[in-house]
Amino acid sequence: DSGVTQTPKHLITATGQRVTLRCSPRSGDLSVYWYQQSLDQGLQFLIQYYNGEERAKGNILERFSAQQFPDLHSELNLSSLELGDSALYFCASSVGEGLYGYTFGSGTRLTVV
Amino acid sequence: DAKTTQPTSMDCAEGRAANLPCNHSTISGNEYVYWYRQIHSQGPQYIIHGLKNNETNEMASLIITEDRKSSTLILPHATLRDTAVYYCIVRDQTGSSNTGKLIFGQGTTLQVKP
Numbered sequence: 001d002s003g004v005t006q007t008p009k010h011l012i013t014a015t016g017q018r019v020t021l022r023c024s025p026r027s028g029d030l031s032v033y034w035y036q037q038s039l040d041q042g043l044q045f046l047i048q049y050y051n052g053e054e055r056a057k058g059n060i061l062e063r064f065s066a067q068q069f070p071d072l073h074s075e076l077n078l079s080s081l082e083l084g085d086s087a088l089y090f091c092a093s094s095v096g097e098g099l100y101g102y103t104f105g106s107g108t109r110l111t112v113v
Numbered sequence: 114d115a116k117t118t119q120p121t122s123m124d125c126a127e128g129r130a131a132n133l134p135c136n137h138s139t140i141s142g143n144e145y146v147y148w149y150r151q152i153h154s155q156g157p158q159y160i161i162h163g164l165k166n167n168e169t170n171e172m173a174s175l176i177i178t179e180d181r182k183s184s185t186l187i188l189p190h191a192t193l194r195d196t197a198v199y200y201c202i203v204r205d206q207t208g209s210s211n212t213g214k215l216i217f218g219q220g221t222t223l224q225v226k227p
Contacts, residue, residue: 002156004156031213033213033214033215035217042217042218042219042220043151043157043200043217044217045214045215045216045217048213048214050213055213056213056214058214088154090156090157092156092157094213096213097213098213098215099145099162100159100162101147101149101159101162102157102159102213102215103159104156104157104158105156106155106156107154107155107156
């Protein structure tokens, strides 16, 4: 157990639907990062939050949004889902800006049918 | 943009040292070298990082050349459980780009064989 908790572990949904992925960071970590990993794209950085504020954005689609709450957990919302959104979604957390590395969760496997 | 170049795949015999190379010829003075690994579909795992000096921890050693244009991750006694994709990443720790985000490339698939 890395200390980063992601729920759910698996999610199957239909095209056009909306889902929410949840991440609880390791105790004491203020930064949360979201990554998408599909078979043909590798690990893609989506977005980072630090203590509730958006800190960095990657190639995150407009259909996707995220937030970090006062208790530091984060949610990634994916809407108008397409088949191509099927992927593993990882959350990671770090103390500060991650100088000493991130800790990743075990991921949420999203399948869009 | 990829800042590192790694071989696509490597094999290593169990019990031997695994030496994974990484080229980062355009690295700048503020950029650290990080290594992570990902064991089949699990979340990536931090291994080690360094700036100039060689580093060692309980998992691995990191050797950075004097000109910092390349580095080698060494797993001293590889086991079957070290079979994974290994990612070498450079990251700027300072200034406005110091957001903490890591950009992963394609990595090296290390296969440890009995």
